[in-house]
Amino acid sequence: METYHIHINGIVQGVGFRPMIYHLAKKLNLNGYVKNDSDGVNVIFNASYDEADAFFKKIKLAAPEKSKIISAKLFSVPDQNYIDFTILVEDNNACEKQVLLSPDMALCPECRAELYDTGNRRYRYPFITCTQCGPRYSILKGLPYERHTTSMQSFTMCNNCSNEYHDISDRRFFSQTNSCADCGISLSIYRDISTIISSDTEVVLSHIKKGLQQGKILAVKGIGGYLLLCDANNSKAICILRTRKYRPSKPFAILYPGIKSVQNSFELDEQEKALLESPAAPIVLLVPKRGAFYEMAVKDIAPGLKRLGVMIPYNPLLELISADFGGPLIATSANISGSPIIYKDDDALNYLFDIADYVVSNNREIIIPQDDSVVQVSKYTHQQIIFRRSRGYAPSFLDYQPKTKQCIMSTGAFLKSCFALAVNGNVFVSQFLGSGESFESQLMYRQTLEHWLGLYGVKPEVIVADRHPGYFSTEYAIELAEKFDAEVKLVQHHEAHFAAVLAENKLIKKEEPILGVIWDGTGLGTDRNIWGGEFFKYEHNQMERVNHFDYFPTVAGDKTAMEPRIAALCAISESGHQPSILKEKFTNAEWNNYHALIRHANLYTSSAGRIFDAVASLVGICDKQSYEGEAAMYLQRAAAVYVIENGFHMDETYIKEWKAAGPVPTTTMIRNILADIASGKSASYVAAKFHYTLVCLIGVLADRANTKHICFSGGVFQNALLVDWIKTEYENKYQLYFHINLSPNDENISFGQMVYHDNGIKSKPIDGTVSKRKINKEDINDLYDLAL
Structure with missing residues (x-):
């Protein structure tokens, strides 16, 4: 032999x-x-x-x-x-560490059945798992994946569990997370930081059910961190949660007991159903049925929006809580808005009683924190759009093989913190790690990255970062480069977006020219203006910026991003027109102050995100927003009303005379929008015509670039209606490419940075005449503020 x-x-x-x-x-x-x-x-x-x-x-x-x-x-x-x-179970330290990391997997049907089987010894055991479900990535301490390299190391299997583990015929044969009520994880419910009400599972579950029925808010430890739960039909409880969490209007997700209850309340197609029941079990944005829309406290759950984020239980504890309660529950990350999810037990007890009435914990340590993933399927063309890639999807990424075995680390952008690592021929893209402006998010980012480097025992040889000097991710890249004696490379924000969508669709080596439509809120351009409404041409491994929305001033730092009325004032400023509908949105002092700032502006932007904000303000939908993208979502909903009644049909655009001779005329577009408003056109008509204008200019630029291939990236393309309109208009004329397994928002930046460097992509220098101003040292703080 x-x-x-x-x-x-x-x-x-x-x-x-x-x-x-x-x-x-x-x-x-x-x-x-x-x-x-x-x-x-x-x-x-x-x-x-x-x-x-x-x-x-x-x-x-x-x-x-x-x-x-x-x-x-x-x-x-x-x-x-x-x-x-x-x-054989033994560590081989001589092996090159290159295994991919398994994501956490939702409760499987077999374990769910055992959970409710009164004759099964794991009946109502809140931590039931097998080889096909349960935590993986979130409990991993080291490689390879074995019980002793996870936080299950603390639990010694009883005889029954050990027998299952060693029985070749058992479903739990060599299941590393195997445990039961006799030897495994235990629940505890706290009244305050030092008072445990009970550590008996059934007593804890009973208290949870009773508390939810009484309108209480509970913090419950899940797979990747703590979740806040309350009755989704209790407006008072939801209002209290919003007040305590400092979250005035951002939507909450809803946890339903099972797929049947979701089908009773929401429009649900097979694609959406498959996502909810998949091993990733993400939150899926769904439209309530007419009856359910009025029965639920929708105005409290998702103010001003039609779609709600819905999930079904993905772990046995949530399964039991949801089934015992028997109705929908608000289920949102346990944090103060702007900070990352709380996952450490001490932090939960120290901080969550400011929000929750009770804290439900367990003694299995979470090693790596994760929020729930969020996905939407567009209504008309069924395009999957990932809003947040985290639990169930992160961190291994199979759709790209790096050209080199060189260890490349890329640190991403700012608001959607995420990093990528190319190591030993594999690529890893981290879970969403919060927004880089908070110290807590920065700390979580650092800890997660250090954990990864420790898992694989590597030191980055090249670190790729954004060009923005004030981003935490860029500053941290420079800090790490000094620590590891690594080379630092900088990649422009929107070129990283483009590289990400090219690589995900395997287009890096394509010979024909490709148009990249990259629209988002902000990113420092190579001409030192703030980009965000960009058109690139990719050919022969080179990117060229071929057009953009015409620049307009941006003032007041981060206030422009949070107050659409200011974006509107900036967008119309160079036309010399001062519409009364806009002046009414400001006090006299504000009006004079902002005009003075605009006259002396030294920051200019081409941001499509700010143009969405401006239009939302002008049509009277949103003047101030409490979370990123709020105004744009309201504008999308207004346009959807028109599309439902008229389909994807519109008489003309707001820039019908433009033929790609020069930048997209932002001022002309805004001025024509104001004319429609003055003539009495409805908000839904104006919003839809604005969307149609954006769709049409894509075709103009594609023809100008002489290409049949168009890629789309940037946070604007989380707009499912815009995506549907583009696909409806152009699917038979062009090859259209969207993100597949990454979000179009800034979460994909780290992957794009890595791809850009790995392939040696070059950027063609732009014509310096388009620049409105030059950056100086004093502007760096302004740029940092603008990113917020």
Whole structure:
């Protein structure tokens, strides 16, 4: 008998790969062993070549459903003799660490059934798991994935659990998270920081149910952090939660007991249903049915919006809480708005009683924090749009293989903190890590990144960052470069967006020219203006900025981003027109002050995000917003009203004379919008015509660039109506490319930065005549403020 080695890499740990191989080897009467290593799964065994080849093929065909193989090799090794087939558990520090990390996986149907089986010994055990479900990434301390390298190390299996773990015929054979009520994780409910009401599971669950029924707010420890729960039909409880959380109008997500209850209350197609029931189990934005819209406290849950974020229980504790309560619950990250999710038990007890009436904890440590992922499916063309990529999706990214094995780290942008790591031939894109302006988010970012570097035992050789000098991510990149003696590369914000969507759609090597439509709120341009409404052409590994929205002043730092009325004033300022509908939005003192600021402005922007804000203010939808994108979402909803009644049909655009001769005429567009408003056109008509104008100018620029391929990235393309209108207008004329497994917002920047460097993409210098001003040292703080 010869000896062979099979090496498999990908998402192959924590998904039942070793038990599958063990079963198969036993069935084929092969001797040897299988083990997890830092480089994946390794199988060493005795066989003839034909037997080895057949075994190899069967392994690939029988790969567990939740695994993803990116490489698999069979090769002969020096002869060794084995008398049995075993699963070997040992650390091999000599291995190059390159295994991908498995995401946390939602409660599987088998465990859910056992949870409600009165004859099962895990009946109502809130931490039931198996090889196909449960926490993975969030509890990982080291590589490879074994019980002793996770926070399950603290729990010693009882005899029954140990027998299951070693029983080849059991569903929990070699399940690293295996536990039960006799040996596993325990719940506790706290009245205050030092008072435990009970640590008996059923008593805790009873208190939770009673508290929710009484309108109380509870903080409950989940998979990636603490969640705040309250009755979704109790307006008073929701109002109290908003007040305590300093979250006046940003939508809350709703937890429903199961898919049937969701179907009773919401419009739900098969694609949305599949997302809710998937192993990632994200929050999915859904439209309530007419009856449910009036039955639920929708105005309190998502003020001014039609779609609500909905999820079903993804872990057994939420499953029991939701089923016991029997109705929808608000389920939102436990934090103060602007700060990251709280995941450490001490922090929960120290800070969450400012928001919650009770805190429900458990003694399984969360190693890596994660928020819930958020996804939407567009209504008309069924385009999936990821709003937040976190629990269930992060961190391994299979859609891109780096060209080099050089360790590249990219630090991302600012508001949507996220970093990427290319290491040993694999790519990892972190979960959403909060907004970079808060110290707490910066700390979480640092801790998560340090944990990753420790997992893989690497030091970055190149660190890629944004050009903005005031971003925390850029400052941290420079700090780390000094620490690791690494090279620092800077990539322009919107070029990183473009690189991300190109790579995700495997277009980096495409020979034909590609138009990149990159629209968002802010990013420092190479001409030192603030970009955000950009058109790029990609050809022969080079990006060229071919057009943009015409610049207009931006003043008052971060206030422009939070007050659409100021964006409107800036956008119309160079026309010389002073509409009364705009003046009414300011006091006389404000009016004079802002005009003085505009006259002396030294910051100019092409931001599509600020143009959305401006239009929202002019049509009377939103003058001040309490969270990022609020005004744009209201404008999208207004346009949707028109589309529902008229379809994707509009008589003309707001820039009908423009033929791509020069920048997109922002002032002309705003002036024509004001004319429609003055003539009595409805807000829904104006909003829809504005959307149609944006759609049409894409076609003009594509023809000008002589291309049939168009990519879209940037936070503006979270607008599902805009995406639908683009696809409806152009799908038969152009090849359209959107993000697939990444969000269009700034979460994709870190991936794009890494791709830009890895492929040696070049940026064609822009014509300096388009610049309105030059940056100086004193402007850096203004730029930093604007990013907020």
